[in-house]
Amino acid sequence: MKKLLVTYLLLFIYTTINAQEKEEKLFLSGYIKNLHQFSFVDKLEQLQWTALLHNRLNFKYIPSEEITFRLELRNRFFYGDNVKNIFGYSGMISNDNGITDLSWNIIDNKDILFNTTVERVLVNYIKDNWDITLGRQRVNWGMNLVWNPNDIFNTYNFLDFDYEERPGSDAIRIQYYLGDFSKIEVAAKKGIGKDNHIVAAMYKFNSGSYDIQLLTAIYQQDWVIGTGWAGNLKNAGFKGEISYFVPYENYFNSENVMSASVSVDYGFKKGLYINSSILYNSSANDASSDLAALLYNSLTAKNLMPYTYSGFLQLAKEFTPILKGSLSTIYSPTNQSVIIMPSLDYSIATNWELNFTGQSFFEFQDYQTIGNSMFVRLRWSF
Template sequence: MKLEFKYRFARIAYLLMLLSVPFSIVKAQKFTVDGYLKDMQTLWKAKDIPLISNNLIHNRLNFNYYATDNLTFHVGMRNRLTWGDFLKLGDALNLGSAFNYADIMKADNGYFNMSWNVADQSPDFILNTTLDRLYLDYSKGKWQVTIGRQRINWGVNLVWNPNDIFNAFSFFDFDYEERPGIDAVRVQYYTGYASSLELVYQLEENFDKMSMAGLYRFNALNYDFQILSGKMRQDLVAGGGWSGDIKGAGFRGEGTFFYNPDSTGSAAQQFVGSVSLDYMFSNSLYLHAAVLFNSKGRTGNFGDINYLLNTDLSPKTLSFARWSLFGQISYPLSPIVNADLAGMVNPIDGSFFLSPTISWNMAQNVDFSFIGQIFNGSSDDEFGNIGHLFNIRFKYSF
């Protein structure tokens, strides 16, 4: 009875919190609110463990206050209520106390801790609130300054971004489309119509964790180019990228070289690069292909790798393999139904990942999605020990 009361109380408190915000965009002269409410059911079947079931209610709220023509204040928060077998995953994976799902829920990589488990009744349910955007943006003339928790996206590719030294993201984390933010100061100066200079300083508690870098963008030969240099945690970095087209097909590429002055020899150096092509036909059929190279990637023995549990994501760990291949095909079956199939292959061990997706626009602002995540391979292969996940998601946007 006590557990049932706590469970009902958490759900009621959560719904009351959502109802405190209008379920429509608030359009005023200086203030806007928008967001979404999602419910996702997940089934996960991995080798040697029983079928796992979990439910997640995910709410997003975005607040914008336009103080003046030059100054904007933005707050973005995500609220997540989860219950089910994910909260017992440590025991299911034989990791015991070494794996705590409550700690993963409230993990915050910023200088300021702005993630809280406001109700933690593990292993029954967890309610988390996270502020992943909280910044002031000031622009005047050719200058733009952004201070606070923000997302800084320097990548040009659509799947793997070696240039994203501040905000790397995982393709497997499909339900977090906004991506994490960092606490930083960002200064941009627009030197021309298609060129700009950008400097970023990321706040951290010590020099080894801190990142700072500069990026210069420019256009030449009908291509957009960028070059970057700076420091990411303990590494000195230098890199660049391009974006253009070849006879209508998008052609993108980027690469970053990492050097750790505290290491010696080959251990001090790493290069990660990615190139992609994508094309949309006149009938809306979309094709996308990409390749990733990681000079420190493994060529075998992936038995201890699980991308779903990787909490130390960076451009150096976008893939743990030496080579990775990606392919995607997407086609609208009707104006309101879209089918998509994406996949990754390790060409060395032959293991692969497939993600079939069906998206259905059920009504205005209401969407249904089925997302599969199928990992296949032998026990020592890159994708061999992860299993298969099947997700059913409803989303209401307001």
């Protein structure tokens, strides 16, 4: 399988490069990022350092007006204390929940880790009102800005700020547009294991100043119904999502789960932006919840936070066209848990960006510091 995939990739690149010589049908974009992480719990003597050299290659081949091929590769080279000290780190990095494992640790030893992953490989067909995509893709049904209970196919972790593209799914997605503001969408995903499958349908339409979606799905071992909306309350944005999960086996004796989020955001004239959100998670067990689990665990639409209630507040400001900053906080009344995330972005030159991001985790009820991390990232895009 691996030899076949490598042959396919080489053939794809060779064919599209030859096509590019004839006419502009092949497009290449991507970036190279150098990310340094400095972490400690509550004493600087505990300081741990890890570096990541991150490269992404996005190939797009358009042989006709109706058909588009996409191939996107993610290459990551890790070195430092996380590679040495975190048990199972290489397995976590190479984890792939798709039908076929397309993630490989090329180098894996006690000091360094080099991983290559096929992030997207798909064909897209668009004609008249039809839009059909087959392959590894992102099926994005989320409408909210932070927590997305409707994003049942490939939920992302908001703490993973270095992963802008967000996870994908091995799926087929069919969209039929009924008009300029309405469509019917059907998608299906088959992952590893007999219960790791999703089949879902969504109807999206516009009513007044609101975009509204209704969805239903078989989600692993649950039936799901949900809704989402995005609109305005006067000059403020107002968005929300609700998903309700009902086990289809022994559902009379099972506990149903509701995941719901609502957000309001507003931009001031002088460049200040405010975004606030509230999340309710009925499946959370507050007594055994742990903020630290957010760092390495995969989130699902059914369990977006380890607490029943969580709140988010972000202040963002563009100081100049090349300098902007933000301060984000997440608070839960359980143990008075708090996450503080400051960030600063500076555009050094065209396609060059420098970023500073911090993440601190606290439980003030027990006066406990869970951990602190500082990230420094230099990025070049092409």
